[in-house]
Amino acid sequence: MDILVIGDQLFTRKVTDMAAVPPDEEIRSGMTEWAEWNGKYRDDIRQFIKHDDWCGDMSFKEKRSGGEKESLVSQDWIGGEQSVHWRCLLSFTRLCSQRGDQGMKGSLATRLAGSADLYKVNKRKPYHSVNFVIAHDGFTLYDLVSYNFKHNDANGEGGNDGSNDNLSWNCGCEGETTDVNIIALRSRQMKNFHLALMISQGTPMMLMGDEYGHTRYGNNNSYGHDNAINYFQWGQLEAKRSGLFRFFKEMAKFRQKHPILRHENFLDKKDVTWHEDRWDNHESNFLAFTLHDKNLGEDIYVAFNAHDYFVEATLPSAPARKHWHRVVDTNLESPHDFVPEGVKGIGKRYNVAPYSSILLKAKH
Structure with missing residues (x-):
């Protein structure tokens, strides 16, 4: 459109x-x-x-079905607990072919x-x-x-x-x-x-x-x-x-x-720092970057973790006389997943949870 x-x-x-x-x-x-x-x-x-990265974990399959008869999975969407377990197995089995x-x-x-x-x-x-x-x-x-x-x-x-x-x-x-x-x-x-x-x-x-x-x-x-x-x-x-x-x-x-977050022109090196030195690492599904605020120094750090395990991110130094405050952590439940004023006390590293993302803001 x-x-x-x-x-x-x-x-x-x-x-x-x-x-x-x-x-x-x-x-x-x-x-x-x-x-x-x-x-x-x-x-x-x-x-x-x-x-x-779940396909290697067959404990889900064994827990749900005992590892039996994947080809006989029920397609019934309205049923008891058994049909729920079977459709989860069907989903999980097919998912492995979609990676x-x-x-x-x-x-x-x-x-x-x-x-x-x-x-x-x-x-x-x-x-x-x-x-x-x-x-x-x-x-x-x-x-x-x-x-x-x-x-x-x-x-x-x-x-x-x-x-x-x-x-x-x-x-x-x-x-x-x-x-x-x-x-x-x-x-x-x-x-x-x-x-x-x-x-x-x-x-x-x-x-x-x-x-x-x-x-x-x-x-x-x-x-x-x-x-x-x-x-x-x-x-x-x-x-x-x-x-x-x-x-x-x-x-x-x-x-x-x-x-x-709303630049009129495309970003240049003064606007953003990508915290990545191996763009050719196709097994990595973690991306972090810092957007630089040239006027107020209120930089924004964002990280996405698409792995099924924690990633310990080493944070860049905040601008002079400022510290990182956590605004967003999607792994946390509401209202802690978004704190408008930010949560202080963020150290030099942040443990980013599986399938989650964070946003930090540099503040006094």
Whole structure:
């Protein structure tokens, strides 16, 4: 979806894959003022954050099924505890064939920095990139972390409609579950995605309902439903997922208050330091960087850990007479996952939890 504002009028044009449009074509056609949905951003962010290392741990399989008869897994979605265990095994078994989201650090950095590879080449700005993880088509954010596969039977097309390439990860069980560890992991992942969106250079876009964790129960092509699948659930803002809503709201406020998250021009070496000396290490799924505040010295440090183990990050020195304060740690529960004023007492290292991200701010 491309966006053009003339006076008080808003115009849009949908081109979700900028990589498919030659830069010289954009210039000749006079479309260089359009802002465009960045499909490459969506794909690269999804691939990095969803990365998993669980397939080598067969204890999950043994615990759920005794390691027997993977080929006879039930497809019944409405049943007792046994069917829940079987569908978790089915999900887990298929997940092992979906790995391969390694070597994404460089791509993640490029997207967070405004996608210069797509926009700078034709003399455009970071804000021409409409960054998004979720749109009206496809999974909701909650479903992105809850389903590996589409479940479109209710659409009346035999489940043949909708994309099969969702770049999703259900965190260990397909669909709804009572497993507290999986529920907690899904919450972390949703916050990880939103943090990435809010600290990226460019124009952020999110889907209505993601702020409370709206689900379409795995339906990724729900345009024809005039029912609760698509209705905004106002009551959810005050219900069990209200902590997620708070995180979304506070991150939006934080972005608005910090101009270094909204550069007009592409970042240079004075704007950002990437704490990475081995970009060719395709087995590493940890990325950290510092955005420099040239005016107030209130630098921002961000780290993403897409491994299934803790990573001890060595923090850079804060600017003179300032110290690091923890604003975000997605591994913590609300309201500790986002503390607007920051938590002081951060040392020289920070142990970043599995599948989590942090944001620190330099303050007096």
